[in-house]
């Protein structure tokens with residue numbers, strides 16, 4: 001489904017009115033349109049399936065760790081609709097020569113992040129997409145993020161960081177493999 005710009009514009013006008021603003025004043029007159037365009041962009045991942053990025057597979061005989069770390073991402077907290085952002089680290093151990101282009105790991109993170117989200121769900125969805133499409137020996141995804149809903153409002157704890165991990169296959173079974181990946185991610 002395409003984003004319904006008209007509906008977003010109406011809703012934004014109503015929110016502006018509800019907070020006591022004048023949606024017709026010069027500075028706000030185009031704001032509903034801008035917000036609609038912004039939502040189309042930051043929620044574009046709702047129309048994307050991360051598994052689609054793992055369709056082109058190179059046949060490369062490498063059955064050891066492949067890790068792309070420090071992938072920056074921006075997402076939107078589904079409870080408050082404010083940003084959370086940080087870095088994702090995605091590692092896997094290919095099986096049977098099923099290796100994908102490195103950029104596809106970052107594209108999968110982006111597709112999943114550009115939705116109303118929870119950090120835990122970003123982490124697990126990326127890991128599961130790789131497991132499903134590549135059937136590797138294992139996957140490890142770690143996400144570090146700062147949540148604006150915890151810094152600019154509410155509990156107000158700027159600088160606090162949330163770390164989530166999803167480990168599958170050998171990374172779940174073998175502490176040494178998990179430790180190696182975490183150490184390369186700079187987390188151990």
Ligand SMILES: Nc1nc2c(ncn2[C@@H]2O[C@H](COP(=O)(O)OP(=O)(O)OP(=O)(O)O)[C@@H](O)[C@H]2O)c(=O)[nH]1
Pocket residue numbers: 077078079117118119120147149150154155
């Ligand atoms: N597990 C999880 N919680 C999140 C995430 N993003 C935001 N939250 C939390 O979602 C919770 C929503 O709590 P509620 O009590 O329903 O809402 P609230 O009254 O606005 O909560 P406060 O933020 O504590 O003021 C808060 O504790 C947020 O910190 C996330 O990615 N994962």
Ligand SMILES: [Zn+2]
Pocket residue numbers: 077078079080081082147149150
């Ligand atoms: Zn929140």
